[in-house]
Amino acid sequence: xxxxxxxxxxxxxxxxxxxxxxxxxxxxxxxxxxxxxxxxxxxxxxxxxxxxxxxxxxxxxxxxxxxxxxxxxxxxxxxxxxxxxxxxxxxxxxxxxxxxxxxxxxxxxxxxxxxxxxxxxxxxxxxxxxxxxxxxxxxxxxxxxxxxxxxxxxxxxxxxxxxxxxxxxxxxxxxxxxxxxxxxxxxxxxxxxxxxxxx
Numbered sequence: 001x002x003x004x005x006x007x008x009x010x011x012x013x014x015x016x017x018x019x020x021x022x023x024x025x026x027x028x029x030x031x032x033x034x035x036x037x038x039x040x041x042x043x044x045x046x047x048x049x050x051x052x053x054x055x056x057x058x059x060x061x062x063x064x065x066x067x068x069x070x071x072x073x074x075x076x077x078x079x080x081x082x083x084x085x086x087x088x089x090x091x092x093x094x095x096x097x098x099x100x101x102x103x104x105x106x107x108x109x110x111x112x113x114x115x116x117x118x119x120x121x122x123x124x125x126x127x128x129x130x131x132x133x134x135x136x137x138x139x140x141x142x143x144x145x146x147x148x149x150x151x152x153x154x155x156x157x158x159x160x161x162x163x164x165x166x167x168x169x170x171x172x173x174x175x176x177x178x179x180x181x182x183x184x185x186x187x188x189x190x191x192x193x194x195x196x197x198x199x
Contacts, residue, residue: 026194028191028194029187029188030178031178031179031180032177033176033177036174037175039054039169040141042138046125046126047111047113047125049110052099057097057169057173058173059171060096060097061169061195062099063082063096063099063169063192064167065078065079065098065100065167066139067100067103067162069102069108070160074164078166079117081185081188082098082120082185083124085192089189089192089193092192098121098123098124099125099127100125100127101138102126102128103135103139103160103162104146107156108126110128113126113128114126144162144163144165145162146162147162148160149161166178166179166183168191168195171195176195177191
């Protein structure tokens with residue numbers, strides 16, 4: 001009888017502990033901006049001939065990344081993790097747009113950029129402009145940068161230094177979160193789903 005009562009109390013205690021854990025606040029894996037940062041609307045050409053305008057994506061989560069297709073490691077790793085995150089999101093991935101803005105429009109032709117991003121996920125967008133003032137204006141909103149290494153004319157083996165972070169824009173068009181390079185797909189998916197399911 002004593003053992004039975006003790007087992008009942010232990011079961012009740014376990015239920016309380018589990019219930020309390022379920023009430024703990026969610027911990028974001030990326031760096032959350034509080035309050036969210038409003039963004040000026042911007043438009044950039046897509047690699048497939050269209051136009052990406054930020055205001056057209058209200059109601060969706062937008063992941064924005066500044067990189068280039070000749071990047072040896074950082075860009076491929078980031079796009080791979082985002083592609084895996086899209087798989088983990090399942091049906092929720094239909095509410096997410098991933099766009100990579102090239103910071104190397106000289107080598108990243110529209111055709112090459114389109115093939116590159118589609119190789120990671122068929123829905124990924126490549127954005128490219130040769131208007132460097134327009135590119136710099138978008139970068140400035142996120143405090144992002146790039147620098148092309150000095151090179152001789154005709155040299156196509158140069159490197160480009162660039163911000164390695166991934167930026168999340170929420171359904172209201174606000175800059176909401178920053179993911180550091182190396183954030184795993186599981187963490188990306190968890191944070192994206194959390195923001196998608198906010199009231």
